Structures are given as structure tokens and as C-alpha cells.
Amino acid sequence: MAADADPSAAGYIQHHLQNLVFGKTPDGWMLARTHEQVEQMGFWSINLDTMFFSILMGIIFLGLFRYVAKRASIDKPGTLQCIVEWTVEFIDNTVKDVFTAKNPLIAPLALTIFVWVFLMNSLKWIPVDYLPDLASAIGLPYWKVVPTADPNGTFGISLGVFVLILYYSFKIKGVGGFTKELAFTPFNHWLLVPFNLFLELIGLFTKPLSLALRLFGNMYAGEVIFILIALLPFWIQWILNVPWAIFHILVIPLQAFVFMVLSVVYLSAAHEHH
Numbered sequence: 001m002a003a004d005a006d007p008s009a010a011g012y013i014q015h016h017l018q019n020l021v022f023g024k025t026p027d028g029w030m031l032a033r034t035h036e037q038v039e040q041m042g043f044w045s046i047n048l049d050t051m052f053f054s055i056l057m058g059i060i061f062l063g064l065f066r067y068v069a070k071r072a073s074i075d076k077p078g079t080l081q082c083i084v085e086w087t088v089e090f091i092d093n094t095v096k097d098v099f100t101a102k103n104p105l106i107a108p109l110a111l112t113i114f115v116w117v118f119l120m121n122s123l124k125w126i127p128v129d130y131l132p133d134l135a136s137a138i139g140l141p142y143w144k145v146v147p148t149a150d151p152n153g154t155f156g157i158s159l160g161v162f163v164l165i166l167y168y169s170f171k172i173k174g175v176g177g178f179t180k181e182l183a184f185t186p187f188n189h190w191l192l193v194p195f196n197l198f199l200e201l202i203g204l205f206t207k208p209l210s211l212a213l214r215l216f217g218n219m220y221a222g223e224v225i226f227i228l229i230a231l232l233p234f235w236i237q238w239i240l241n242v243p244w245a246i247f248h249i250l251v252i253p254l255q256a257f258v259f260m261v262l263s264v265v266y267l268s269a270a271h272e273h274h
Contacts, residue, residue, distance in 0.1 A: 002266055005165045007106060009231050012227070012271045013224070013228070013231075014035070014130060015142065016132055016144070016223075016227050017144065017149075017223070017224070017227070017246075018035065018038070018142045018144065019047035019048075019049055019142060019144045019150060019246065020032075020048045020049045020135070020140055020141070020142045020144070021038050021041060021045045021046070021047055021048070022035075022045065022046050022145055023038075023041030023042075023044050023045025023046065023084055024041060024044040024045070025040045025041055026038055028042065031048075031141075032045075032141070032142075034141075037130050038170050038253045040267065042246055044097075044199055046154075047150055047152055049142070049143050049144050049145070049147075050144070050147045050152055050153045051152045052148075053120065053123060053145060053147045054076075054120060054137045054147045054153055054156075055246070056121075057116060057119040057147070060119060061112070061115050061116055061119055064080075064084075065084060068080055068169050068242050076160075080258065087114075087115065088111060091107065091110050091111045091114055091260070092107055092110075094110070094260075094261065094264070095107045095110050095264055095267065096100070098261060098264045098265055098268060099264050099267070099268045100268050100271070101172075101268060101271035101272070101274065102230075103168075103212060104273065105239075106267060107263060109164075109263075109267075110260050110263065110264050113144065113157070113161075113256075113259060114256050114257060114259075114260040115256075116157075117148065117157070117215070117254065117255070117256040117259050117260070118196060118253055118256035119147070119149055120147045120148045120153070121201070121252040121253075121255055121256055122221065122252055123145050123146045123147070123220060123225065124146050124149075124226070124248060124252060125221060125245065125252075126145060127230075128145075128223070128226050128227050128230050129230060131143055131145050132144075134146070138225075138230070146223055147223075148215050148216065148219040149223045150216070150218065150223075151212060151213070152217045153216075154212040154213070154215045154216040154219075155208070155212040155216075156210035157211070157212070157259075158207075158208040158209075158212040159208055159212075161207075161208065161263045161267070162207060162208040163209060163259075163266060164270075165207065165266050165267060166272045168267060168270040168271055168273075169270040172270065172271050173273060177273070181198040181200075181210065182197055182201065182204075183196055183197055183200075184196060186199070193194075207266050208261045208272065210262070211262055211263065212256075214258065214259070215255055215258075215259050218251065219255065225244060226244065229241055229244065243260040245246075
């Protein structure tokens, strides 16, 4: 743990939930070493650990799938090839069931979202002290491992999906068609246009919020519980860690699947004419 960290249980929890932040303070650009410096940075900062692990998991995803694709065999498929083929087929069938229009981008996008979010979530399986302690050993004050336990990470993905929702809404329906849909749904009367716009705009802007906060909330809560378990005596940790880790074997892919399905559902609605 960092030298300035509080040795108490509260300090331990706060330390493990704090990102490694680089940003601008009144004293200039710096790597935050205290909570006060993090608060001073405000918007003009970047969570280096979230960026590092997000990019790393993306590189692993691309490298792994490229490796399997280049060495794919019809006669003797290996275990890794079978897993990748099953994943691609599973996502493709899911998109066919959920997405009602035709767009060659949606299935690859869904596959990318699912595998990328799954890999970022799976970092939760690493014991909570290993990487933060390693970071402290090399002089880094904080090192938060799971990118999806950071709202900046989940909002980054959800905003990317939201941009695509707006893009296809305007492309498929046109500016007039999309505006008319917002103005005359659900009540098709010009006197109720302000009420319709209020409801539809709230519904539109809550889509990225629901995507980001659902994933963040589940991953953050799980991270907090793992940290709380780590504060218990060693023998109790083993009793609680095993069932909680088994539970997360189900939660981690489930949250990736939910994020992917909701993204496809929202993009499907953007392609529909009402």
C-alpha cells in the first residue's frame, strides 16, 4: 500500500477502490498521490489503470481471435478454436433473434462488446491484493484493476453505443423522420408534442445511463465485497472467497451478455420506422 495510505480498514478499502489518476492541479500536471490531489484535478484527469487494462484486454481479444483464425483447422480443431467458434456462433444467433433489420456491422459489434466486456470483468478473478501490492512495490500509489468497476470505463463504452444509436436513427429515418418519431410518440397529436418530446428525450438519454450504471454497479459491488472479505481472518477468507468466486463465474459473463443484448436492442430500435 502507498506510504500515505490510511492503515485502517477504511483506508484499505479506499486505497483499493481509488484509481491511479493523472491530471491537472493548481501546481500543474502530475500523478495524483493523495486523495486531495485527485479531488483537485476534477474533469481534467485520466484514470491510467482503467485505460491500461481496457486497452490490454482489447489487444488480447484481437490477438487471440486473430491467432485462432490464422490457425483454424477443419480436420483437427483445437479446444481454443472450438471455444472461439462457439462464441461467434452464439453471438450470431443472439443477434439474429434480437436485431430485426439488416446491418453487417451489428454482429461484429456485438461480438466485440461481449468478449471485451467479459475480459475486463474477468480481471475480478485476480485476488484483490496481488496487483495493487505489485504496483506499490514499483512506486505507484494506487492501482485499480477492473475497468468496468470504474464508471468512466463503462460510460466510455455506452457512449460509443449511444453515438451509433443516434447515427443510425438519423441515417435510417432521416432528420425529419427521427424528429417526427420523437414528437409524435406515443401520442399522435400535435397538442401533445411537448409531452411526447419530454418522454422520448428522457428515454433516449437514459439508454447510455442504463447501460453504463448497470454494468458499473454490479462490478463495483462485487469488488467491494471481495475487498471486505480480504479484511477478514485468513481462514474465513477461504470459506467465503470460494462461493463468492463461483458466483462471479456466472455474474461476469452474464453482465457482459446483458450489456451486449441491450446494445443490440437499442440499435435495433434505431433501425425501425414507427
